[in-house]
Amino acid sequence: MxxxxxxxxxxxxxxxxxxxxxxxxxxxxxxxxxxxxxxxxxxxxxxxxxxxxxxxxxxxxxxxxxxxAKRIPDDARQVAILVTGAHFGAAYEIYAHGRVAQARHAMSDRTLSALVAGQRPDDLNDDQAAAHDLAAALLRGGVLPAPIYDQAIRRFGQAGTNELIYLVGHYCFVSMTLNGFAIPVPE
Structure with a gap:
């Protein structure tokens, strides 16, 4: 630290x-x-x-x-945050939002492990899958592909899609804060 x-x-x-x-x-x-x-x-x-x-x-x-904002379901938010934290290896972010996902949304250890490993779990609901796909695509860089953007629009509407894009960007920033200052998981 x-x-x-x-x-x-x-x-x-x-x-x-x-x-x-x-x-x-x-x-x-x-x-x-x-x-x-x-x-x-x-x-x-x-x-x-x-x-x-x-x-x-x-x-x-x-x-x-x-x-x-709360324009998208919280379980989908947690998936997007975990995809972002895992992409950057932000330990505190993974720890914190993994706990939230498990405590509040009954996310299984298997699902959490897949997300943290950078994989797409096969048991995501439609909202979680849309959030996962959008976050993963943004984190690869470049323009968000139209099919993924359109999927988010269908699931969350324009306001929800905006929130999801901003959420991924925000947690990129949080990840940089955590990693730049070497902020660990509490013992």
């Missing part, structure tokens, strides 16, 4: 508002995985963003907007 977690007692004045916002938001959404140390210091991408509160506030705002 390249950026030490910041305990609440050690926050600078410019970090406190972001810390409070992220702590509240993370606690409200994520209880399926470890997001902080015992002393309250944030882990994951949130710690990195806290080290640079000016940019971190913008990143947190984008994260909040992605969280509020």
């Amino acid at each position: 390249r950026l030490a977690p910041i305990s609440p007692a050690d926050l600078r004045n410019d970090q406190k508002p972001l810390f409070d916002a992220m702590t509240e938001g993370v606690a409200a959404k994520y209880s399926d995985f470890i997001t902080s140390r015992d002393d309250g210091a944030l882990l994951g991408p949130w710690n990195a963003w806290l080290h640079d509160p000016e940019l971190g506030t913008a990143f947190w705002g984008a994260t909040q907007a992605m969280t509020k």
Whole structure:
């Protein structure tokens, strides 16, 4: 880990508002995985963003907007996030969203293992399959092929397809944050 977690007692004045916002938001959404140390210091991408509160506030705002959108089913969102995390080998992302997928959507170990290995599981429902295919195609680079885009439009409509494309891009950024700062899975 390249950026030490910041305990609440050690926050600078410019970090406190972001810390409070992220702590509240993370606690409200994520209880399926470890997001902080015992002393309250944030882990994951949130710690990195806290080290640079000016940019971190913008990143947190984008994260909040992605969280509020909810135009596609959450199980499909989790598949797209896991495909993205696996593509970049972002350990904390795989850990966190794997736990969410299993706890909230009963994703099997077999399905999770296939996603993490970069494979397309054969037991995905239609929404999950569309999310998987779109994420995998975007991560290969180039223009999203028309059949995959059209499939997403049929499943999620224009607004949902937009969200899915933005979600993959957002989690590419989260993956870069996690990998760039060598953020590990909590012990």
